[in-house]
Amino acid sequence: MSQSRATKRRPQQDAPDRPARLLAWYDRHRRTLPWRAKAGERADPYRVWLSEIMLQQTTVRAVGPYFEKFVARWPDVTLLGRASLDDVLRMWAGLGYYSRARNLHACAVAVTGDHGGVFPDTEEGLRALPGIGPYTAAAIAAIAFDRRTMPVDGNIERVVTRLYAIEEALPQAKPLIKEMATTLLGPARAGDSAQALMDIGATICTPKKPACALCPLNDDCAGRIRGDQETFPRKAPKKSGVLRRGAAFVVTRGGELLVRSRPEKGLLGGMTEVPGSQWQAGLEDAAALAQAPELKGVGRWHRKAGVVTHVFTHFPLELVVYSASVASRTRAPDGMRWVPVETLDGEAFPNVMRKVIAHGLDL
Numbered sequence: 001m002s003q004s005r006a007t008k009r010r011p012q013q014d015a016p017d018r019p020a021r022l023l024a025w026y027d028r029h030r031r032t033l034p035w036r037a038k039a040g041e042r043a044d045p046y047r048v049w050l051s052e053i054m055l056q057q058t059t060v061r062a063v064g065p066y067f068e069k070f071v072a073r074w075p076d077v078t079l080l081g082r083a084s085l086d087d088v089l090r091m092w093a094g095l096g097y098y099s100r101a102r103n104l105h106a107c108a109v110a111v112t113g114d115h116g117g118v119f120p121d122t123e124e125g126l127r128a129l130p131g132i133g134p135y136t137a138a139a140i141a142a143i144a145f146d147r148r149t150m151p152v153d154g155n156i157e158r159v160v161t162r163l164y165a166i167e168e169a170l171p172q173a174k175p176l177i178k179e180m181a182t183t184l185l186g187p188a189r190a191g192d193s194a195q196a197l198m199d200i201g202a203t204i205c206t207p208k209k210p211a212c213a214l215c216p217l218n219d220d221c222a223g224r225i226r227g228d229q230e231t232f233p234r235k236a237p238k239k240s241g242v243l244r245r246g247a248a249f250v251v252t253r254g255g256e257l258l259v260r261s262r263p264e265k266g267l268l269g270g271m272t273e274v275p276g277s278q279w280q281a282g283l284e285d286a287a288a289l290a291q292a293p294e295l296k297g298v299g300r301w302h303r304k305a306g307v308v309t310h311v312f313t314h315f316p317l318e319l320v321v322y323s324a325s326v327a328s329r330t331r332a333p334d335g336m337r338w339v340p341v342e343t344l345d346g347e348a349f350p351n352v353m354r355k356v357i358a359h360g361l362d363l
């Protein structure tokens with residue numbers, strides 16, 4: 001069959017006992033996760049929501065310690081809604097994609113102020129909150145409120161495209177994947193069905209070498225029967241962003257470092273950084289150096305050997321790092337401030353800045 005004909009063919013839903021098989025498997029093999037309710041217990045919407053926001057574009061392993069820290073400090077949404085944004089950003093530092101932390105805080109404020117500290121229990125109500133898109137709304141509705149809906153994350157996409165051998169490439173295939181994933185829901189326990197698929201995707205139907213022998217869906221998995229299951233999901237070729245270049249300036253005054261806050265809106269909004277140039281494709285070193293902060297007593301910048309590299313979702317970045325030290329009374333330029341080096345861990349630096357500082361201070 002040609003690719004175009006295969007693309008148009010709709011997968012068959014021909015195994016009505018799949019939902020029951022899925023739930024039976026989940027009851028025996030479910031993962032234990034810090035945010036997950038124990039078998040038979042009701043899920044806490046706050047924990048489900050917090051984990052789903054943290055897990056966006058981040059692994060379960062990376063999220064675990066952050067989740068524990070957050071619920072220890074803010075055990076419910078009302079307490080988080082009363083926290084300052086700065087505190088939330090500080091606790092979030094290192095998890096990346098900082099707009100999520102800002103939305104997390106805005107959402108907690110909205111739930112606390114507009115909903116009396118109680119999350120809405122429908123997809124529609126959840127989607128009206130800051131930072132909650134279609135996937136997160138479906139995940140919370142299914143897992144916390146047992147609404148009959150299927151949230152489709154990357155793991156579920158992989159399982160479903162293999163199960164039905166969906167030839168259409170991502171992202172165009174998303175509506176079809178959602179439709180087919182929904183056929184795996186039984187009459188009840190939507191949240192458990194979704195979590196079963198998530199677990200199968202994470203532990204059995206892995207990107208490479210899926211352990212099909214252990215899979216409760218293996219009898220009638222189209223990908224396994226064809227023998228090309230690893231080739232799903234099909235993906236459209238990736239466009240990689242253009243390399244941007246820039247300079248960062250690591251300035252010390254005794255035991256203090258010169259920093260500033262990024263603008264509230266945009267990439268890494270509100271996060272802390274050392275002063276730097278713009279990040280532009282093809283930026284020459286001399287043009288980047290010309291954007292150094294004006295500081296009394298800096299005659300010459302010392303260029304550190306090598307560069308710091310970082311990859312954002314839509315572009316790679318290369319930063320040249322310059323260092324200087326200034327006299328103890330030197331004033332910070334407008335919009336900048338000195339912070340003690342020993343308290344840097346508590347500052348809301350994004351990962352790229354932590355790399356820059358480590359490079360600049362030879363840590």
Ligand code: SF4
Pocket residue numbers: 159162163204205206210211212215216217218219221222223224229
């Ligand atoms: S049988 Fe294999 S390919 Fe099919 S869903 Fe299960 S693990 Fe994935």
